Amino acid sequence: MEKTIKEAARVKPSDRQLAWHEMEFYGFIHFTVNTFTNREWGLGNEDPALFDPSELNADQWVEVCKSAGMKGLILTCKHHDGFCLWPSRYTEHSVKNSPWREGKGDLVKEVADACRSAGIRFGIYLSPWDLHEPTYGDSITYNSFFMNQLRELLTDYGDIFCVWFDGACGEGPNGKRQVYDWESYYLLIRVLQPGAVISVCGPDVRWCGNEAGHTRNSEWSVVPAALQDNEKIQEKSQQEDDGEFAKRYDSQDDDLGSREVIRGADKLVWYPAEVNTSIRPGWFYHPEEDDQVKPLDELLEVYVRSVGGNANFLLNLPPDKRGLIHENDARRMSELGQTIMDTYRDNLCAEAVAVASAQMDDRHDANNILDGNLDTYWCPPEGVEQAEIEIDLQEQKTFDRIVLMEQIRVGQRIESFSLEWKDGDVWKPLDQGTVIGYKRICRFGKVTARYIKLTITASRWYPTLTSFQVFSSK
Structure with a gap:
């Protein structure tokens, strides 16, 4: 037997990766000022006064997730527009300057508390790209700013199962391009939330490579360490607000871990895949998409090919302007959960x-x-x-x-x-x-x-x- 193959067989997941594998299926919540401007990507100059959901109910979000059988929820605490869903001490561009809850609200806390009360796990999405922050592009200064915001999220909201870093990278308001200090970000997470996996632009969980729900026939968790290269991840990530991006995938990436691939690798790592897609065409809520919720058969197919194909399934549910997951989406999630439960409830091997x-x-x-x-x-x-x-x-x-x-x-x-x-x-x-x-x-x-x-x-x-x-x- 080749030495390389035996070494590959010995690569094992960390405890945090094992816990992540066992979650299988969890939700993504995209919600910010974009929900009120009807955009996918904000510009960074939105007035915080725009953010004013009239009926926001984090418990409803969590109940919808649970109805589908999800075991966790990841919240977009800050998207590319830089608007913070918590009252960050390091920027005025946040809910503290919005009319919602009279400026005293903290949506991250509400969602974290709702998850904890309902018995599912809470994760955070924090966009490294920030179109509002003036220091973005002054790399050292912005990295300090970003670390401060990351520290707030890692210390003020209890146990976190995942920190999800987007690969999108563009210019700052000053026209400069930011160099991210990934290693410092990772170290901070390891110190403050050692049980959290760091996903996509991170060393624990890799992006499947598309937003179309496409999955590989052979999804290896043991892959060359070069796949963790953040610069390459960023190159393949969405660079602009392009509605066609979510439909793309590259078939050249279908083989990441076969014997032929790993023979030439300097180092192998456990780097499992996550399949992420949205229940609608967009990641944020758009009223014109109310009748474009993915059919049950399509969601079941992605579920089987991801969860049933050695990957986890991250499904996005965008709340509307009320601050509620729309009735159409909620109904489809309930149908999905019921079908999954009915299918996999009675194991016929009980006496085998x-x-x-x-x-x-x-x-x-x-x-x-x-x-x-x-x-x-x-x-x-x-x-x-x-x-x-x-x-x-x-x-x-x-x-x-x-x-x-x-x-x-x-x-x-x-x-x-x-x-x-x-x-x-x-x-x-x-x-x-x-x-x-x-x-x-x-x-x-x-x-x-x-x-x-x-x-x-x-x-x-x-x-x-x-x-x-x-x-x-x-």
Whole structure:
């Protein structure tokens, strides 16, 4: 076995990345002065008096998120226009100079408190680009300003699961281009919120590369460290207010972690993907888009291909001028959550028994994949890269989904697999795929069978599996 492949198999996620993987699906809230000017990107010169939502209710936002099964919410605390949704001590361009709550409001606090009360996690989006701040482009001065604002958000609002940095970068009001001190930003986050992942322009979670909901067939979490290069991330990020950007993706980026790719890498890292898209064409609310909420089938497809394709799903929900998520969006989220729950509620493996072609020892028995405990797992002896596991459901059952999960705490190993069902004495194909990673959802036409076989046809060093679940969609 190549030394590089064994090294790749040993790359593991951090504890904060593991916690992030387990969140799977969470919401994005884009809300600022743009909501009231009907723009996607503000100019930085908007009057704070514009910000005056009449019925703002952060609890409603959180309840809508929960209705879809989301486990967290990320708030755009400051977008590119520089308007702050909290009363920052370092700028006058904030809610403290708006009529909302008579200038005494703090939307970041309201959302953080609503998340905490409802039992979901809270994250922050803070745009490094700031079209309002006059020091933007005077790199040292602005970096100090930005660090001060970041420190406010990291210390005043409780536990934060994610700090989401946009890659957008442009000129400041002074015509200068800013050089961001990323390493200092990261260090501050690590000190003040050590459990928070730093996403997109950060070392913990990578952007999937588009805003169209496109996902890769093979989504590797173990990739060359060069993908963490912020300058390259910024180059591929949106540079101007362009409505077509959200529809683009580059098929040349489809392979980020195959054997061919990692052979030439100087260093490999655990850098998993997040798929982000909006429930509407825009990221901010526009009344003309009320009838353009994504169809349920489209959202379900993105959910299965992201959460079921070793990536997390970040779905944007833009509140309207009232400060509420629109009824159309809320209704669609409830439909989405109900469908997901109905589909993945009843695991048909409850009484099943598993037998593997090989196992490392008694602690790594094949039945570990059926026990519902993500701490236990099956694996064959070291060096065994191919294996079979046969599942006996104990009786004939009808199903059309199989959910597979690797034990990613020890690495991502599986490169290809196939699934079959037994028809009499004949094994017939169900599905085949490449990577599994944290989770893989396999879909196929409904079959009725008692026996299912998983064949791992290629892996790195040796494969692992922590969960095998069988479902029937309604």
